[in-house]
Amino acid sequence: MTIVKSILVASFILLSSYYLYAGEKNEYADIRKNYENLIRNDIRAIPYINEYIKKAKKELDYPKLVQGYRDAVLYNPSEYKKLAYADSTIYAALRSKDDDLITYAYLGKGIVYYFSFKKFKPALDQYVKAYRYSKNTKNEYLKYKVIYHLGVVKSYLGYYEEAIDHFNECIAFFERKTKDKLHPNILYDHQRGYLNSLHQITICYGNLQQYSKADSIVTVALSNIADNKDFLLEKSYFFKSKGILKFYQDNYEGAIVDFHQSLPEIIKTGDFEWVSIIYFYLGKCYLKYDTEKSIRSFQKVDSIFNRHHFVVPRIRSNYEYLINYYKKEKDIGQQLYYTNQLLKADSLISKDFTYLSSKIHKEYDRQSLLDDKKYLLQTNHNRTLLTITFFVLTFIFLLLFILHYRKERNSTIKYKLLQEKFNAANSVEKGKGKSLIPVSVSKKMILSVEIIKELTEKLHAFEKNNEFIQKGLTQRKLALKLKTNTYYLSTFINETKGINFNRYIGEMRIHYITVLIYSHKKYLNYTIEALAEECGISTRQSFSDLFFEFNGMRPKDFIRKRKEEVDNS
Numbered sequence: 001m002t003i004v005k006s007i008l009v010a011s012f013i014l015l016s017s018y019y020l021y022a023g024e025k026n027e028y029a030d031i032r033k034n035y036e037n038l039i040r041n042d043i044r045a046i047p048y049i050n051e052y053i054k055k056a057k058k059e060l061d062y063p064k065l066v067q068g069y070r071d072a073v074l075y076n077p078s079e080y081k082k083l084a085y086a087d088s089t090i091y092a093a094l095r096s097k098d099d100d101l102i103t104y105a106y107l108g109k110g111i112v113y114y115f116s117f118k119k120f121k122p123a124l125d126q127y128v129k130a131y132r133y134s135k136n137t138k139n140e141y142l143k144y145k146v147i148y149h150l151g152v153v154k155s156y157l158g159y160y161e162e163a164i165d166h167f168n169e170c171i172a173f174f175e176r177k178t179k180d181k182l183h184p185n186i187l188y189d190h191q192r193g194y195l196n197s198l199h200q201i202t203i204c205y206g207n208l209q210q211y212s213k214a215d216s217i218v219t220v221a222l223s224n225i226a227d228n229k230d231f232l233l234e235k236s237y238f239f240k241s242k243g244i245l246k247f248y249q250d251n252y253e254g255a256i257v258d259f260h261q262s263l264p265e266i267i268k269t270g271d272f273e274w275v276s277i278i279y280f281y282l283g284k285c286y287l288k289y290d291t292e293k294s295i296r297s298f299q300k301v302d303s304i305f306n307r308h309h310f311v312v313p314r315i316r317s318n319y320e321y322l323i324n325y326y327k328k329e330k331d332i333g334q335q336l337y338y339t340n341q342l343l344k345a346d347s348l349i350s351k352d353f354t355y356l357s358s359k360i361h362k363e364y365d366r367q368s369l370l371d372d373k374k375y376l377l378q379t380n381h382n383r384t385l386l387t388i389t390f391f392v393l394t395f396i397f398l399l400l401f402i403l404h405y406r407k408e409r410n411s412t413i414k415y416k417l418l419q420e421k422f423n424a425a426n427s428v429e430k431g432k433g434k435s436l437i438p439v440s441v442s443k444k445m446i447l448s449v450e451i452i453k454e455l456t457e458k459l460h461a462f463e464k465n466n467e468f469i470q471k472g473l474t475q476r477k478l479a480l481k482l483k484t485n486t487y488y489l490s491t492f493i494n495e496t497k498g499i500n501f502n503r504y505i506g507e508m509r510i511h512y513i514t515v516l517i518y519s520h521k522k523y524l525n526y527t528i529e530a531l532a533e534e535c536g537i538s539t540r541q542s543f544s545d546l547f548f549e550f551n552g553m554r555p556k557d558f559i560r561k562r563k564e565e566v567d568n569s
Contacts, residue, residue, distance in 0.1 A: 028052065028064055035075065045075035062096035070108060079116040086112045099133045100142060106130035107146055114153065118273070118310045124153040141190070144173045148193065152200060156312075160204040167204070170197040188230065195221060195234045202241050215245050236265035240278055252285040259285075273312060276304040280315040287321075298322050302341060311345045319345060336376040343373070414553040415561040418514065447491060451484075455492045458482045468508040469536035475501045509535040510550045517559060524563055528555055 031052045035045035053068035055061075069089040073082045086109035093105035110126030113119045130146045137143055151166025174194035178187065198221045205214040218241050225231040225238075243258030259278050266274050283297035301318045305311050319342035326334040447455075462468065462482070478501075479489045493504050513535040517523045523531065532543035547555045 028055070028067075031055070032071070035071070038075065040074055041077040042075055043077055045071070049075060062092050063098065063101060065092040066096060066101050066105065070104070073108060073112065079112075082112045082116055083109070100137055100139055103130045103133040103137060103142055103146065106133065107142075107149065110149060114149070118308075120153050120156050124150070124157075127153060140173065140177075141193075144170050144193070148197060148200075155200060155204055155207075158207075160208050164201055164204045167197045167201040170194075171201065192231070192234070195225065195231060199234070199237050199241065202238075206241070206244060211245055211248055214241065218242050218245065233265050233269055236262040237274070240266065240274060243278070244281060247281055247285060252288050256282065256285050272304050272308050273310065276301045277312065277315055279304075280318050283318065283321065291325075295322070295325055302338070305341065305345065309348070311348055313349050316342070316345055316349065332376055332380050336373065336380060339373050339376060410553075412561065414551065415558065418518075418551055418553075418558070447488060447495070451488060452492065452496075455482065455484060455488065456496075458484075459492070463508065466512060468505050469512060469534070471536050471538065473505060473536065506546050507550055509537060510546050514547075514551060514558070517555075518562060521566065524559055524566070531555060 031048055034048040035042070038045050049068060049071045052071065053065065056065035056068050066089055069085050069092055072085040073089065076082055076085060086105075089108055090102070090105040093101040096102075106126045107130040110123040110130065113123035113126060127146060127150045131150060134143050134146045147166050148170045151163040151170070154160075154166065155163035171194065174190050174197060177190040178194055180187075182190065198217055202214040202217050205211070205217070218238050221238050222235065222242070225235055228235075239258045240262040243255040243262065246252075246255035246258060259282050263275070263278055266278070279297045279300040283294045283301070286294035286297060298318050298321055301315060302322070319338050322338040323335055323342065326338065459482070462478070467481075475486050475489060479486045482489065490501055493499070493501055497504050499507070513523075513531055516534070517526075517531070523534075526534070528544060529540050532538070532540055535543070537543040537546065544554055544556075547553075547558070551558065
């Protein structure tokens, strides 16, 4: 938990830019003037940064390319893009073979892991790499920034004694530099580094229960910046520390005042970790005075946990308070919800805080929580089952209704289209099987005029007498019947009908039986097999498929719609 959020990250990058790039070429400086005064995550900087990076790549100027990528990390609002640009920074820095640039690159990636993703172990890995490259650096500011961040991660992982050593080194360095005659901007950043180190060491002393040491440091820090408006955020963090110390001194009213004084700036900077910790301590303070305010504070901690999927060990008991409260209220639903939340919190703690998780005293051990969860789930089972059953049945009913409605609508549309087809052919004698397939003679017809005339007359008679309903009718049989050969017959049908023999016979049969069903009531009572037999089709399935292919609806649906029409008439 640290003061150094967006403002620190921004000042760190800008200050390191001052150290490394004070003498950069005018053309690069001109590009950076377009965005260097913008605030962190301001997307307006991106086009200029892209221009800067493009120029550095073209000129193979790796120090400038490092600067460009580090600017991209600073100004890009996407956390994942920050990480990608941090990788690019490392690539460019390694190509430069400059240890200081490589140190900045690894440190920058560690900061992204730490501040943007709260992934402490990957952050620590990057800080260690930065430390290796910083051993021989002449840039003291860079060296102690690395030491500082190593201390922050060690503090998070519970290695407080080791972290204190880091922060004592940083305090000595930054305090000494604040007494030097430096440029105002550089002096400001050393003052900030000094205050940040003081804040971090108070956290370590607090966790080691050395409250008197922590209290004396907080008092000194607040006295130094009491009237300084440049350090409002730092002041807020020290008030937060002061509130926690008052809580452990049983001064709950005083702690509440300090916590509320610290919250606005910390919320503003987006430090959700310390915001959740402050709400946790507020909840514990309000337990003494106002149960409703206490529960609301604990619920705010849960809200932050849901939003950021992050929790620190010290606020684990937040869920124990909520579980006990709703157990007394006999609210099984809420009790089960917060039990699940506690299990999730334990899982995260065990991953990121292995050292601490083994030392935390848990009033609710994991097995007990799992047993409670099982009991609550069983108690709530019938209610949940009934609710699920109701919604499932409702969904199925609605789905079936929608499908039935759509099927009926489609059947009605197809039926009306067939009606229009019959009305268009009302000059044809009912049941005689007149083909709806037009005859047209192509100019490129390869058959002689005599053959065409002969086949036209014979095929007309074939259609008029409904001879196409003969079972097992093949092209060869029909050619013999018409006293021609299969080549002439096939060519004639293809050229005049525009379809092959099998489709021609299928269409004639389906049209024939469709007219019969539509025109004669008795066919409405025929089975599908009988209708197939009537028009010369061998199987029920083949008949149903052909009927659907040519009419757009199944024969059973056509019969049903026709029956409805007849009954209504």
